[in-house]
Amino acid sequence: MFWLAVLVSAVAAAWVVARIRRSLMDRRRAEETRAANLLAGVIGGTAPAPVAEPAPRPVRDTATDELAQHKLLFDAAHKAGEAGEPALALQLYARLLARYPGSTLSGAALAAVEVQKEKLPKA
Numbered sequence: 263m264f265w266l267a268v269l270v271s272a273v274a275a276a277w278v279v280a281r282i283r284r285s286l287m288d289r290r291r292a293e294e295t296r297a298a299n300l301l302a303g304v305i306g307g308t309a310p311a312p313v314a315e316p317a318p319r320p321v322r323d324t325a326t327d328e329l330a331q332h333k334l335l336f337d338a339a340h341k342a343g344e345a346g347e348p349a350l351a352l353q354l355y356a357r358l359l360a361r362y363p364g365s366t367l368s369g370a371a372l373a374a375v376e377v378q379k380e381k382l383p384k385a
Contacts, residue, residue, distance in 0.1 A: 288316065332358065332365045343374065348381040 292315070339354030355371045355378070362368070 328362070329366070332362050332367050335361075336367045336371060339371070340374065343378050343381070348378040351378045352382075 335354055335358040339351045339358065342348075342354060343351035352375060355375045358365065358371050359368060359375075365371075
Protein backbone atom coordinates (compact mmCIF):
# COMPACT_ATOMS: atom_id res chain seq x y z
CA MET A 263 0.00 0.00 0.00
CA PHE A 264 2.89 2.33 0.85
CA TRP A 265 4.51 1.80 -2.56
CA LEU A 266 1.24 2.54 -4.31
CA ALA A 267 1.00 5.85 -2.45
CA VAL A 268 4.60 6.68 -3.36
CA LEU A 269 3.97 5.84 -7.02
CA VAL A 270 0.79 7.94 -7.16
CA SER A 271 2.60 10.84 -5.48
CA ALA A 272 5.47 10.63 -7.96
CA VAL A 273 3.09 10.60 -10.94
CA ALA A 274 1.14 13.54 -9.53
CA ALA A 275 4.33 15.52 -8.91
CA ALA A 276 5.55 14.81 -12.45
CA TRP A 277 2.21 15.94 -13.90
CA VAL A 278 2.30 19.19 -11.90
CA VAL A 279 5.88 19.92 -12.96
CA ALA A 280 5.03 19.24 -16.63
CA ARG A 281 1.98 21.49 -16.50
CA ILE A 282 3.89 24.35 -14.87
CA ARG A 283 6.72 23.97 -17.36
CA ARG A 284 4.31 24.02 -20.30
CA SER A 285 2.59 27.18 -19.06
CA LEU A 286 5.94 28.89 -18.51
CA MET A 287 7.04 27.99 -22.04
CA ASP A 288 3.77 29.36 -23.46
CA ARG A 289 4.25 32.61 -21.57
CA ARG A 290 7.84 32.90 -22.77
CA ARG A 291 6.79 32.37 -26.38
CA ALA A 292 4.09 35.03 -26.04
CA GLU A 293 6.58 37.45 -24.48
CA GLU A 294 9.05 36.85 -27.30
CA THR A 295 6.35 37.47 -29.89
CA ARG A 296 5.26 40.70 -28.21
CA ALA A 297 8.87 41.88 -27.91
CA ALA A 298 9.56 41.12 -31.58
CA ASN A 299 6.42 42.98 -32.67
CA LEU A 300 7.31 45.95 -30.47
CA LEU A 301 10.86 46.05 -31.76
CA ALA A 302 9.66 45.80 -35.35
CA GLY A 303 7.24 48.67 -34.75
CA VAL A 304 9.92 50.82 -33.15
CA ILE A 305 12.46 50.17 -35.88
CA GLY A 306 9.85 50.65 -38.57
CA GLY A 307 10.65 47.45 -40.38
CA THR A 308 8.17 44.86 -41.40
CA ALA A 309 6.63 42.90 -38.61
CA PRO A 310 7.70 39.27 -38.32
CA ALA A 311 5.21 36.61 -39.23
CA PRO A 312 2.92 36.01 -36.26
CA VAL A 313 3.52 32.81 -34.37
CA ALA A 314 0.48 30.59 -34.29
CA GLU A 315 -0.88 30.63 -30.78
CA PRO A 316 -2.25 27.43 -29.34
CA ALA A 317 -5.99 27.08 -29.54
CA PRO A 318 -7.77 27.98 -26.32
CA ARG A 319 -9.00 25.11 -24.28
CA PRO A 320 -12.71 24.47 -24.67
CA VAL A 321 -14.91 25.73 -21.88
CA ARG A 322 -16.66 22.95 -20.09
CA ASP A 323 -20.04 24.50 -19.51
CA THR A 324 -20.62 28.11 -20.50
CA ALA A 325 -23.85 28.43 -18.54
CA THR A 326 -22.18 27.30 -15.33
CA ASP A 327 -19.15 29.54 -15.95
CA GLU A 328 -21.37 32.54 -16.68
CA LEU A 329 -23.39 31.94 -13.52
CA ALA A 330 -20.12 31.71 -11.59
CA GLN A 331 -19.10 35.11 -12.99
CA HIS A 332 -22.46 36.58 -11.95
CA LYS A 333 -21.97 35.16 -8.48
CA LEU A 334 -18.39 36.49 -8.22
CA LEU A 335 -19.47 40.01 -9.17
CA PHE A 336 -22.42 39.88 -6.79
CA ASP A 337 -20.28 38.58 -3.92
CA ALA A 338 -17.61 41.22 -4.53
CA ALA A 339 -20.22 43.97 -4.51
CA HIS A 340 -21.84 42.57 -1.37
CA LYS A 341 -18.48 42.41 0.43
CA ALA A 342 -17.65 45.96 -0.64
CA GLY A 343 -20.95 47.10 0.83
CA GLU A 344 -20.28 45.27 4.07
CA ALA A 345 -16.80 46.83 4.23
CA GLY A 346 -18.28 50.32 4.22
CA GLU A 347 -17.55 51.10 0.56
CA PRO A 348 -20.99 51.91 -0.89
CA ALA A 349 -19.58 53.69 -3.97
CA LEU A 350 -17.50 50.65 -4.94
CA ALA A 351 -20.43 48.35 -4.22
CA LEU A 352 -22.67 50.45 -6.48
CA GLN A 353 -20.08 50.30 -9.27
CA LEU A 354 -19.86 46.53 -9.01
CA TYR A 355 -23.64 46.12 -8.92
CA ALA A 356 -23.90 48.41 -11.97
CA ARG A 357 -21.33 46.30 -13.79
CA LEU A 358 -23.28 43.15 -12.94
CA LEU A 359 -26.54 44.64 -14.16
CA ALA A 360 -24.96 46.07 -17.32
CA ARG A 361 -23.16 42.89 -18.34
CA TYR A 362 -25.85 40.41 -17.32
CA PRO A 363 -29.24 42.14 -17.35
CA GLY A 364 -31.20 38.88 -17.40
CA SER A 365 -29.26 37.28 -14.57
CA THR A 366 -30.96 35.38 -11.79
CA LEU A 367 -29.19 37.75 -9.39
CA SER A 368 -30.63 40.91 -11.01
CA GLY A 369 -33.45 41.25 -8.52
CA ALA A 370 -31.17 40.88 -5.53
CA ALA A 371 -28.69 43.30 -7.11
CA LEU A 372 -31.36 45.94 -7.65
CA ALA A 373 -32.49 45.62 -4.04
CA ALA A 374 -28.90 45.89 -2.84
CA VAL A 375 -28.39 49.00 -5.00
CA GLU A 376 -31.21 50.74 -3.16
CA VAL A 377 -29.67 49.83 0.19
CA GLN A 378 -26.23 51.07 -0.91
CA LYS A 379 -27.69 54.35 -2.24
CA GLU A 380 -28.98 55.09 1.26
CA LYS A 381 -25.47 54.50 2.67
CA LEU A 382 -23.82 57.00 0.33
CA PRO A 383 -22.65 60.15 2.11
CA LYS A 384 -24.68 63.21 1.24
CA ALA A 385 -22.70 65.88 -0.62
